[in-house]
Amino acid sequence: MTSENPSAWLRLQGIHKRFGPTHALRGVDLELVPGEVLALIGENGAGKSTLVKLLTGVYPVDEGQILLGGEPVRFGRAQDAQAAGIVAVHQETVMFEELSAAENIFIGRQPMRRLGPLSVIDWARMNTEAQAVLDQVGAGFAATTPVKQLSLAQRHLIEIARALSQQAKVVILDEPTAALSQAEIRDFYGLVRGLKAQGVAVLFITHKFDEIFAVADRYVVLRDGASVGHGRIADAKENELVRLMAGREISKIYPHIPRQAGEVVLEVQNLSHPTEFDSLNFSLRAGEILGFYGLVGAGRSEAMLALMGLNPQARGDIRVGGQALKVREPADAIAAGLAYVPEERQRQGGILDFSVRHNISLAGLAGPVTQAAPLSRGPWLSAAREAALTDSMIGRLRIKTASHDTPLSGLSGGNQQKVVIAKWLGLNPRIVILDEPTKGIDVGAKQAVYQLIADMVAQGLAVILVSSELPEVMHLAHRTVVMRRGRMVATFEQGEADAETIVAAASGLAHEAVEHASYTAAPKELAA
Structure with missing residues (x-):
């Protein structure tokens, strides 16, 4: 993106990020304009998540500049990005399940009141303000409801309400509709349009092209960490966007x-x-x-959980x-x-801190429950058999990983899913x-x-x-x-x-x- 929009509130110029030998971002340019939705498009591994982490202060920038209102800034921590008005709503919800919706919305920034010499949480104000933003997103449940009682879709609405409650200038929506029904998605479109009407700049990340064309004004395409295309959605065609993001025709x-x-x-x-x-x-x-x-x-x-003995x-x-x-x-x-690959791969399907090898062998540790060969020699896990199974599954499923010992968290979403599937295929299931x-x-x-x-x-x-x-x-x-x-x-x-x-x-x-x-x-x- 070479043009500069004078009305852009946030601008990235020549952003680079490296992780050892991996060059995750290669000179990325990007502009976010108040009252506009910019769609960030790219395959898993293109650099979208890294870009979001730079914007939210999780990672520092190696080269290039982040400009806010034309002035260069550096985010040393996530709180710095939040203080600048940048808020992210992530695909994978991370919440304190024992706390209420209101407590999760205001976590770390609870409204306080004086009680003599002490400052205490103003529970009434917090619940009232939380209820207001929950009603704004059409949540349909009380702010005092414990999160553990809420569905995945309802938890996503809490994430969106949390962003709205912070009066953000930039809202990053990272696959926000992944767990929503069609009716909830239509309501969500209304929320995005409401953010635009309030002058918020929105960075919208999704793999669903119907969503891009429904809510976005402009787009930027990343491939292999570099910007390979940008423009206005009104001038774009789906097949051209797919070709840009994949580097090939997907007929x-x-x-x-x-x-x-x-x-x-x-x-x-x-x-x-x-x-x-x-x-x-x-x-x-x-x-x-x-x-x-x-x-x-x-x-x-x-019903699927019931078949697996989990209901x-x-x-x-x-x-x-x-x-x-x-x-x-x-x-x-x-x-x-029977084998079951669950909906939430990062919470239920795999262990993010475990290596690819240990995730693939995980289901077979109990022994040869089907026709699969055992992974153990007597009472001990056989490293050679575990490595052979891992080699076989990496080749069979074409899993892209630097090594057997790469943490699952270091893989793209698509390759994480392959590892979760590989864990079960190693047991030679029938269903x-x-x-x-x-x-x-x-x-x-x-x-x-x-x-x-x-x-x-x-x-x-x-x-x-x-x-x-x-x-x-x-x-x-x-x-x-x-x-x-x-x-x-x-x-x-x-x-x-x-x-x-x-x-x-x-x-x-x-x-x-x-x-x-x-x-x-x-x-x-x-x-x-």
């Missing part, structure tokens, strides 16, 4: 995955939970992808390979050949449950995950794909179960229904649109 995002249709490996009857879902009936064959689609709160993830109040009949399975704990499901497998990763990394799914099916594995991205489900799943408010409301064969029909079933807005759909049936019928 086919979704691979064609033939249905192998082997034997029935999973039958579920009357799977129910007192509050989350009720009377779920479905089956799954080897070499088949069964999709689960629904809005946030439909009960999809909760103890659930009841129902589960058969794997024709044998009844009592799932009292995850070990029972794993021993039967793989993928819950939001492409959440928060770019189009190139998505392609890699889709190819992994295609390889699983070609090898005869059965796959359950839970996704909020409708095109993903429609293109990949051979059958799609639609859930609404904890119930199965329709089942569609691939190509049987268009997007409007599926969304209508999921939302309950137009029942007549699904009157010809195949409604919930017994497992035998679903397997036909």
Whole structure:
């Protein structure tokens, strides 16, 4: 970006950042203008996260300048960036779960009042002000609610409310809609427009092009740490932005995955939970992808947790390979050949401080629960076998890592997801449950995950794909179960229904649109 906008409040000029031999940012230029939304576009590993950390004071700048109001500044710590009016809303929510929403919004800057010689927290003022910003974002819950009682989507709204409460001049939105429903995303667009109307400069980071075209005014594309394109969104085309960010044409995002249709490996009857879902009936064959689609709160993830023994109040009949399975704990499901890749890869799927090697071998430490070779020699972990497994998975899944010992936190989001999947593939499972497998990763990394799914099916594995991205489900799943408010409301064969029909079933807005759909049936019928 070579032009200088005199109205820009924040400007980056020739920014460089290195981590040892890795040159993460290479002369990046960027301008943020009050009342405008700038979309920062790039694949995982392009340098977006590093740029955000420079802006928020987490990392110092090696070369180049950050200018605020035309004056050069240096942020020695995160508090310096916050004091300058720069606030970030991150994709991965990090909160104090035992504290209330209000306490999380005002953490570290609680309003105080005098009580004699002492200063104490003004709880009434804090709760009132927190409630005001929560109402502004349409949160629908009280400021005094403990965070541990809130869903992932509601926690994201707290993050947005925290930014609004600080009267920020720059708001960085890093994948803020990843856990929101379609209705919540539409409301979020209104919030972004409200920030613009207040004269806030917004840096918007997302992998969803519909969001970019819905809210952004300008864009900057990063590739391999360098700025490779910029302009106005009104003049941009999606295929050109994809070419800029990937450095190549991506003509086919979704691979064609033939249905192998082997034997029935999973039958579920009357799977129910007192509050989350009720009377779920479905089956799954080897070499088949069964999709689960629904809005946030439909009960999809909760049902998958029940299959893995992580939802103890659930009841129902589960058969794997024709044998009844009592799932009292995850070990029972794993021993039967089930594997579960959770939605929150950084909190539930992997251990960020552990190396790639230790994350990949993690699921196999209990022993050869399936057909996989043991990782131990007697009572001891075999370093040679662990290294061989790691080598095999890095090659098979094409994981980009400097070494076996690189911490998981040092990988891009797409490669982190590959490591989490590799952990389970090392056990040679029969059934793989993928819950939001492409959440928060770019189009190139998505392609890699889709190819992994295609390889699983070609090898005869059965796959359950839970996704909020409708095109993903429609293109990949051979059958799609639609859930609404904890119930199965329709089942569609691939190509049987268009997007409007599926969304209508999921939302309950137009029942007549699904009157010809195949409604919930017994497992035998679903397997036909």
